[in-house]
Amino acid sequence: MNKKITYPYIPNSVEEVKKEMLEEVGAKDAAELFKSIPEHLRIKGSLNLPKAKVSEIELKEFIQSKLNENQSCEEYTNFLGAGCYDHYVPAVCDEINGRSEFLTAYCGETYSDHGKCQAIFEYTSLIGELVDMDVVGLATYDGGQSAGTAIRMAYRLTGRKEVLLSENISSQLMMQLNEYCDFMDIVKIKYDKTTGNMDLNDLKEKISDKTACVFIENPSYLGTLEEKAEEIGTIAKENGAEFIVSVDPSSLGVIEAPSNYGADIVCGELQPLGIHMGYGSGLGGILACRDEEEYIMNLPNHFYSLYENNKGEFGFLRSINSRTSYHSREKGVEYLGTNVGLWAITAAVYLSLMGPEGMYELGRNILYIGNYAKRKLSQINGVDVKFKEGNIFKEFVINIDNSGKTIEEVNKKLLDKKIFGGKDLSNEFESLGQSALYCVTEKTKKEDIDKLVEELDLILNS
């Protein structure tokens, strides 16, 4: 059969065309095009890569057989959350982010990509309503990146280097912050073992005029709602520190927006808003702040500002670019690269579909099923629900120290029943012993919980 392949993705790999073009550029062969690359920089011989599957048939079979080695949350009942969430993704979200135009656009701007720019403006506008703030930046890499940037903003705003945050922060986020804010001092505040809330006494003790910011998550990583949020904000402000709140956007139909209890900067994970998990591919970061010059000038991400021309047309322009590293290289506030535009557009579609009532129902359903799960699990012999006095949103911690079993064992057994048990916290928080972080979403049904309870009971008590 043909030896020389004409590649479907490479139109000019047709021999005759290639020859014609080589002639036009005056090269005798393709190798000549690379003559400016010195010999010592060249690859010797050829690369040792897997045999090409040039046909789409072979490629599809090959990749699909690999993917079939995975078991997904569509096949299992999932109780994993901990930063990436199994929310329902409306079909319209998939439709829009699958549109060729959005999927394959990039940094084209105001005119040719008017639609994309408007969708991005709508994203920031919709997030603005959700968090009740006026200034929102284009989505960042993930919620952790937003948290890191928020904290760095606090540093730039206050000139101070100390960050106060709760001990119950996730190890993943802690590692991110340790890395991104390594020049700052991160100090952990104790939390109440019955409610999960921040220990205000400890906070008051540790806060000082060195404190750049107090950072809280609401709900916290361990699932509890931070009831003292407003007081924490007040304490922060009394000490001249910024108050940063990381939110779960899926809670904001029912839970107060942080700006209304004092937040200066709001961050959070975008993925719950209509984006598939994709093994973590769906993450994105929310970032919003006060409509004040110093905040705006310190936010490093793109702003697509609305502009109205004399014909009454709206256009959208990347604005105040001097802040960004694209424009000012090392003088920009932090670095800025390609982030997650497609997820911003997807979240815009999601919020437009949901509206205020949808977001309300979302929060409502999660609260009911979450509390049901918490209560039911707590009734299992050998299960102890942590932070019982506190309120939860969609996650909560169970402890099984009394059963003498480990979470690892239990989860393996649940796996046999096609259940992904809660995230094992035993390595993450030694103080919590054999604990797991369980997560529900609006997709979780009462019968899922009942089945879980039945299986857990069997595993622990027989």
Place this chain on the structure above:
Amino acid sequence: MNKKITYPYIPNSVEEVKKEMLEEVGAKDAAELFKSIPEHLRIKGSLNLPKAKVSEIELKEFIQSKLNENQSCEEYTNFLGAGCYDHYVPAVCDEINGRSEFLTAYCGETYSDHGKCQAIFEYTSLIGELVDMDVVGLATYDGGQSAGTAIRMAYRLTGRKEVLLSENISSQLMMQLNEYCDFMDIVKIKYDKTTGNMDLNDLKEKISDKTACVFIENPSYLGTLEEKAEEIGTIAKENGAEFIVSVDPSSLGVIEAPSNYGADIVCGELQPLGIHMGYGSGLGGILACRDEEEYIMNLPNHFYSLYENNKGEFGFLRSINSRTSYHSREKGVEYLGTNVGLWAITAAVYLSLMGPEGMYELGRNILYIGNYAKRKLSQINGVDVKFKEGNIFKEFVINIDNSGKTIEEVNKKLLDKKIFGGKDLSNEFESLGQSALYCVTEKTKKEDIDKLVEELDLILNS
């Protein structure tokens, strides 16, 4: 919770809006809008329908759980064909027929739907090249409908009512023709039991000046290539009859186009050209004919004719509409309704992707694997391949009378091995005894055949 539902698909189901609109039309409530419908024609009470799953979450879970009760050809190795084929569908075909614009357009025409019209013109143009004919109609319901229409065209062209076709026609198609051409006389011609080809002596005997057409399938339903096609055509013409050939378009990269061995009208099944099986949803009919007035005037389907205006722009217009029932009601040639526009566009994408070389490789690969399968299966003890002397394209018949087993038994056992065995012919052609029609496509691999042979051997010989 809310009793009154506002439906996502019904924007004006918002109470206030509804009220405002009712006011505008001067009705006190919705019921009043139906006052022109007399009481005796009304439904009494309300319909007894399944409880609404108003949320997309519930709906998706409900439908998906039903679909999960199916096992598909993606999970099993499939050897079923017999009129619907498991060919590879390129991703680009799915992308284009999934585009909102094509998916949800309808009968809009020349201006607003220029793109759709052009795509349809390209469909007819591409089929024209494939079958090497100048006149092609928009795709029909399915290959059987095209066959029926071709035969009716022959009646209108000749004024004669007799149809000659081979005994080896499928029962499905035969039932379709019996129904659609019930006013005609369908006479079956014997076929050679060693080659599967039409028995020319029998043909000569039966043909007469009453014969409207000789209809052949090439390849035949039983998989054999009709080597005597040209002679059949000559005989038909000598008797003033139309020569109609039904083709498998997937063969036309390697097998001669019927027009080149004398066909007057060409029909065939479109589904192999990039369309998913979908339990038979993917069918469509090819219909092409000579570029002669009487043929054109007798073809009942839409023609989108190219027209060039004085600016050099191309537009596409539905043409010679007086033929169609849309225009002429009962005076049109046959009836014409909504057919399969989306599959026509899909086939256009497919043929554009494949090009001459792709269609060649498609035919080539099928021929190799088909002949391999035929040879290998014939070597199994207890398996007798029928029509051994003939050539096949992608299907062939095996007989297991010698094994004392039935195809039904064998297929049930293959099913346990995740194999869909060939179509059971035992009811369809009693003369063939316990026979099955096996089908391969370009997706079939040598190892699939080897596995099949192994399993069949086990089933028949152990």
Place this chain on the structure above:
Amino acid sequence: MRDKKLRNFHEAKWDEPIIFELSTKGQRGILLPEVEKDLEKEFGELENLIPENLKRKKKPELPELAQPQVLRHFLRLSQETLGQDINIDIGLGTCTMKYSPKINEQFVRNPKFSELHPLQDEETTQGILKIIYEFEEIMKEISGMDSFSFQPGGGGQAIYSNAAIIKKYHEDQGEGEKRNEIITTLLSHPLNAAAPHTKGFKVINLMPNETGYPSIEDLKEVVSEKTAGIFITNPEDTGIYNPIVKEFVDIVHEAGGLCVYDMADYNGLFGIARAKEANIDLCHFNLHKAFSSPHGSMGPACGAQGVTKELEKYLPVPRVDYDGEKYYLNYDKPNSIGKLRKFYGVIAVVLRAYAYVHTLGEKGLKEVAEISVLNSNYLIKRMLKEVKGISAPWGNKDEYRTEQVRFSWEKLYKDTGVNTDDIDRRGTDYGLQGYFQSHHPMIIPEPFTPEPNETYSKDEIDEYVEIFKKISEEAYENPELVKTAPHNAPISYLNQPIIDDPKDLIVTWRVYKKKKGIK
């Protein structure tokens, strides 16, 4: 917010060549696997596998393009198309261009459906068989009929199938020869005349009178012992509900004929009126209309065919039956008219319709009917009040129309010389798909038949009205502008040729090249 009534629109215009013009010899859009070495060894040259006289001598002259260029070409064409998803698709009356929920597309694209072969062992298709079975139950309840087939691949084929059953029925009564006339109304969809005629019947078309439907007297005049049946579309394209349909049915029944309802345009009647109450014998629904399957640039579609118990045995085979344990395809129906289509039918459409009914339920479907009729009457009210030169002939002015209406631009045409074609084309300049005027013959002059089904918002209907207000103004002030429209479409006016001579027909690129003498 901003007070904008009309949008400043331009449809995507790519000036895209015909795909053949984009060909470059040697380019490949997709590759197939090489032939496995063992096979090549076993059989040698490809020639060995094809009889000499069947070898294709010249490869088909398909265009040769790489994959990105094929994709780009068809994407551009898609942008030059105004599907329901993207435009206010109210204009295509009688077509019920409603929203087709995107979630349903996920269902039909799930390999658990898309990769099903219709001949699979029923053990492996219980899911889809159950859906078909249950959907038959649903359709029975919605219509009051006793039995359904989903085999017809569209409304036309369903009407045809109904005609086939009528024929078979009379044959079974020994009246096959005698009863060879079908009656229909001129405003019924043309298929109600064409399909019975294709089935071999003589067709009688009843003219409407000023009520919008024929009179009882007109009917009586044509009914006879030759009458095989009557095909009635109710409501007809005018959106006028025929209130004396039961009387029609009785008359035809009395004469020994069967009565068929064309319920393709059922959208305004869910939960309100059914075939059963009108004593109908056969009917059909277009699942691609009232039941929301997308129209797919003209199919694939499904005509759900419903009949009474008495006629059930005639339905096409196979039927989906349930033996108490499993669902199966039943071909054992000796009285059946046989098959219209290979295998079962366009089950993708059934699957979507099944999902659609399940998500709306009884209340939701009734809401569909109410809002679609409300939308329609709201549109009519505003149009007649605010758009100069338009009227809605026939009917009782005090009564509401159902889900659609046939307007006439007769006055505007007389006043300005601008006709319905011109207005139609001009609509595209405002972002509208070409509208449906009327079936032939066009007995209402300069017709225009909109259907603002329940999936359009009041704002959209208002925008729609504003557009025609504006076009009417333009017609009175600057008729040339309208007559030379479109100006913002993918192509400009073609001088509207009508190609009616086969010699002018160019349906393939090869013919164009021949005519132009291009090699």
Place this chain on the structure above:
Amino acid sequence: MRDKKLRNFHEAKWDEPIIFELSTKGQRGILLPEVEKDLEKEFGELENLIPENLKRKKKPELPELAQPQVLRHFLRLSQETLGQDINIDIGLGTCTMKYSPKINEQFVRNPKFSELHPLQDEETTQGILKIIYEFEEIMKEISGMDSFSFQPGGGGQAIYSNAAIIKKYHEDQGEGEKRNEIITTLLSHPLNAAAPHTKGFKVINLMPNETGYPSIEDLKEVVSEKTAGIFITNPEDTGIYNPIVKEFVDIVHEAGGLCVYDMADYNGLFGIARAKEANIDLCHFNLHKAFSSPHGSMGPACGAQGVTKELEKYLPVPRVDYDGEKYYLNYDKPNSIGKLRKFYGVIAVVLRAYAYVHTLGEKGLKEVAEISVLNSNYLIKRMLKEVKGISAPWGNKDEYRTEQVRFSWEKLYKDTGVNTDDIDRRGTDYGLQGYFQSHHPMIIPEPFTPEPNETYSKDEIDEYVEIFKKISEEAYENPELVKTAPHNAPISYLNQPIIDDPKDLIVTWRVYKKKKGIK
């Protein structure tokens, strides 16, 4: 066929309101299930489940629309966007806007991938872990580096991660305080300056000379015992390959610094030149460029970060390891810089890149390099020959550029007053996405940086040249036409305001309303 050089284009223009303007109180785009009765019974009112002071007092003022209208709105916006799939996207040089195969989208949308939670038991994710593992092997071979992480969510984050490793490395050497300077070149992507600076380094930018790259002397001048490392993009945006890069590396190594290659623009070098041969310590590739993942309106993306054996221990955690039986996520890397991102990274991009490399293989990737460089030089040749007013500053005129080039419209600007912004906007009138001019500072006047990668056909490149020929002619003949462009875009010229005062910033609709005094 028909001899048409330029297309008569108009982009879709929908004049679409802001989504908030489309809101109607009460409308719903999607519904959620009702709360199960038992749960309501168990907990009573929702209020019981929320602490009083955390109850949302005022629901978020999101717009309220029904589902068809939400869909329609965003579909229209999509049509007003010129993605790579639909336009000849040569203009965005340095971005490698190549075809992203549609088959790969099927892979990432398969629930077997899209519904994976990153914390699932590894038993249930062996397929994806294997893909990551094997792709690391592939990247090692392509680059010659010893180890890879795919955690960075884009090129920027990969550069940042490289800076973080350099910092950690020097700290481990006890030189953390001392080595606080990073050198880069002014034509390297701005992130090569910004990311190290974000990591705490002082940054020194080397200017290019007329060769297009800095001289050895320039480098020597800034290298010192403070040098932590150097970040070089090679080839730089100009498409000029720096042939003395090895000398640069040697000098920095000698001074105790580490050397980083930015291989984001690797497309022209597959199989030709690697990081390894240049003795590089760290590098990164943009999988969303040379490896074909779609750019997604600006991400999600993946920066594949490669390092030498010596630096492997610093890579972010987790890494994917294989214990001979199964693949697993390894967090046990005490020297790691830690985490840049939650969980592993944007694995969707890795999955696509994996498929991409598998379908092309070694020969195919080399073909990518050759054709992308050939396309680029073909474009340069025709542009310089045929387009009046354009030039390609710097470089050796006898040598070929790699896969991209930076042109200058300086002469055209001087001759006509039409600048690169004007030309850029005018390009959209011919169906082109806005082009990339240059990063800042723009040291080449009136810059324009096209990159005609291997997925464009010769015909498309020819069309592209014709467009700029035409625009240049227009600039000379009718400069106003170009200066007031675009004329065929979704919106017309905005008088190009630059918003640089925070007071003028309107990034949310609520701010617009406030400024306008709208309630």
